[in-house]
Amino acid sequence: MKRETDCKQARGFLLLARSGELGPRNRARLDRHLAACAACRTRAAETERLSAAVARALPEGCPSGAALTRIRAHAAEQTASAPHPLRRPSPAWACAAALALIAGIWFARLPPARDTRIRAVAAAMAIVAEDSAATNTAAAASHSLEALAARILEWEGLEPNGEAVTDLFNEDASLPSTRTQSRNTRAFSGRIYG
C-alpha cells in the first residue's frame, strides 16, 4: 500500500520535475523512489518520450504578417493618441510633484534660521523619492508622502486633522490643481483634511 501511494505521488512529481516546479526536497524524494522502483523508472521514461512526441505533433503555427501589422498599428495608435492612459504620470512621479509642492510651501514659510530643519526635510525627501521610484506603487508613494507631511506638520507644531493644516495647504493657490493630478495625492489630502 505504501508503495502504491509512493508511486501515485511519484507520477505527479515526475510532471512537476519536467516543468521545473519540483522543489529540492521533493526532487530528492522522487530520486529515491525512482532508484527503488523499476515500474516508475519505466513510466518516467515513457512519459518523457510521449510528452516529446505530443509536443512535436501539436501544431505550432505562426500568426500572419497581416495580424502582426494590425497589432503594431493599434499599438502605435494607442501611444500616439493624447491624452492617453499609458502616458499618465506614475504614482512615483505624482508623489515627487506633490512633495516638491509641499516643500515649496513650507520653505516659503520658514524664517532663515531654520537651516537644520530644512536639511532634515531635504534628507527625508530624498528617502521618499528613492522609495517611490523603487517601488513605483501607489500605496508606497501615498504612504511615503503622508509620512513626510506628518513630520513637517509635527515640526510646525500642527495636528494632522486640525484647521491649521487646512490653512497651511490652502495658502498656495496651485495646490487644488495639483491634487487633481494623482489619486495618491487626493487620498492623502482626504486624510489630511479629515
Added chain:
Amino acid sequence: MDVTDKELIARYRHGDVAALEALVEKYRRPLFGYIVNMTTGQADADEVFQDVWLKVIRKLHRYRHRNFRGWLIRIARNTVLDRARRRPEASLDAENEAGTARVDALPGDDPGPAQRFEQAELGRRIRDAVETLPPEQKEVVVLRLRAELPFKDIARVQGVSINTALARMQYGLAKLRPLLRELC
C-alpha cells in the same frame, strides 16, 4: 513576470512601440501555439491572436500582475471561450487547416519519403488522439506541452487546484499512452 517583461511594459507605457513588438515576438510561439490548438485553423487563430493583443494593449496601463505569460494566456483563453460560445459549430471542426502546418512541424534529420510519410501519419494520429480528449484535459496538455506553462499557472488559468491540473495531465497522457508502441 521577469525583469525584461517589466521593462518592456514600462517602455511601452512611455510610448515605445518597439517594446510592445518585442513582447509580441517574445510570446508569439507559446501564445499562438495555444491558440492554434484551441481554435479551428489559421484564419481563426489569427483573429484570436490579434484580438488578444488588442485587449492587452487596451489593458496594459492597468497591468499590475507579476506573471505576464499567465495573464496573456488567461486573456487568450477567455477570448477563445467567447468565440466558441458565439460560434459553437466551429469547435466541432476537428480537421482544420492547422493540421497541414503540424505535419511540417514534425522532426526528422532529412528523412526519406517513406519515413516522412510515417512521421506525418504518426503526427496525425497523435493529434487525432489529443482531439478526442475531454476539453479540460486537452487544454492542460496544450498549455503544458505547447504553451510551456507551468502547472501552477495552468491551475490558475483553469481556476482549479494544482493537483487537479496534474491529474488532468496524467489522465490525458494515459489516454495517449497506447501511441507509445508506434514511437519505437
